[in-house]
Amino acid sequence: MDADPVTTNPEHYSVVFENDRVRVLEYIDAAGDKTTPHEHPDSVMITLSDFQRRLHAEGNFRDVDLPAGKAMWLAAQRHAGENIGETPTHVIFVELKDATREKSTSGWLGPAQLAP
Template sequence: MVTDDPTLTNPDHYRTLWENEHVRVLEYTDEPGDRTTPHDHPNSVMVTLSDFSRRLSAGERTFDTALTTGQAVWLPAQRHFGENTGTTPTHTILIELKGDAAGEPSSGALGPERPGPA
């Protein structure tokens, strides 16, 4: 269950595009140097519509990631805040799962899983 909904904690960056009882589809946008406040994500699929460079943090842990335009990656349920560390704006779509499939944030999850071969 999402407790700190990113559309409420960071409404300048996240907006709901579509939702039903199974999934919620979010759009995320930001500019280089923009930061978010702590928020939660359920298990999700993230699709990058632009190059994506960011530092995600949770407590004392940090995770740097860089993805190219058009990648789809699994984002396990987690709580984090982030910063655009790139030189271009970020534009992504998140497909958040609901119900039992949403999962629970774990202390080990931070950032997307590394993409495998297509």
């Protein structure tokens, strides 16, 4: 990945586990924090806190309001983000190493949907 979030935003992303199949990242920020553009491969995102974020990509943005305790699919994408809520964001990403690293053609930004 040429825009690895651990490299582009090391104050927010850290590697908590890695092997030849997956890489697990922890993301933590505070209200008002922003990230620079970075890329995610196909991943599973697990929310550990309730949060509100604005995701920016290619001149567009999408606001997401997510509850704690959800696991969601995150298609490969490049974006920047900002915490637009009043609470910290705390998330785990399980990145799939054998998944495509190409940008999603779906045009969807952020997680695909909330799990029931």
